[in-house]
Amino acid sequence: MNGGVDTLQNMEVENIDYDKVTGMQVNYYLSCKTKLWLYSHSVSFEHTSDLVKLGRLLHQEYFNSQRKDVFYNGVAFDVIKPNKQIIEVKRGTRVRECDIYQTLYYLYYLEKHGVKGFTAVLTYPRARKKLVLTLGDKERKHLDEIVNGIREIISNPYPPPPKKKKFCKGCAYYDFCFG
Numbered sequence: 001m002n003g004g005v006d007t008l009q010n011m012e013v014e015n016i017d018y019d020k021v022t023g024m025q026v027n028y029y030l031s032c033k034t035k036l037w038l039y040s041h042s043v044s045f046e047h048t049s050d051l052v053k054l055g056r057l058l059h060q061e062y063f064n065s066q067r068k069d070v071f072y073n074g075v076a077f078d079v080i081k082p083n084k085q086i087i088e089v090k091r092g093t094r095v096r097e098c099d100i101y102q103t104l105y106y107l108y109y110l111e112k113h114g115v116k117g118f119t120a121v122l123t124y125p126r127a128r129k130k131l132v133l134t135l136g137d138k139e140r141k142h143l144d145e146i147v148n149g150i151r152e153i154i155s156n157p158y159p160p161p162p163k164k165k166k167f168c169k170g171c172a173y174y175d176f177c178f179g
């Protein structure tokens with residue numbers, strides 16, 4: 001393991017509420033487990049990444065005034081009010097499994113708390129793609145496994161070793177993992 005990750009040995013691990021798994025954690029579980037651990041332990045360099053800033057701008061532009069932030073029992077997501085639609089906006093152009101499951105997780109989470117009647121929409125404005133997602137038994141089962149996997153990973157005192165992927169260059173943790 002490299003120097004960046006080694007410095008974590010000297011950091012105090014914050015108290016984590018393991019019951020409140022977020023959509024972003026679901027995304028990171030499927031895209032990079034090292035990132036999941038770092039993000040969950042509040043090791044954050046996200047604000048320094050231009051790609052992250054671009055994502056935020058896109059997000060703000062897309063929602064404009066129709067957006068309503070919902071913070072339900074510790075998990076935050078965006079809802080377009082009149083349609084009861086949960087919206088997830090992505091800056092990429094390729095539909096990815098991690099984005100699909102992040103979006104589905106909001107439906108799953110609400111369902112677990114007895115809240116029904118919402119639909120989930122995953123949108124990639126730059127690619128003009130929009131997917132309407134529904135939760136079936138297969139997705140529910142997969143999300144059960146994902147939530148358990150997330151809890152297991154973040155309960156470890158150290159992150160899983162970084163593995164280089166195509167998208168690492170655009171990741172805010174790049175220097176941390178490979179610098």
Ligand code: SF4
Binds near residue numbers: 172
């Ligand atoms: S740089 Fe790569 S391995 Fe490191 S956290 Fe980011 S995506 Fe994961």
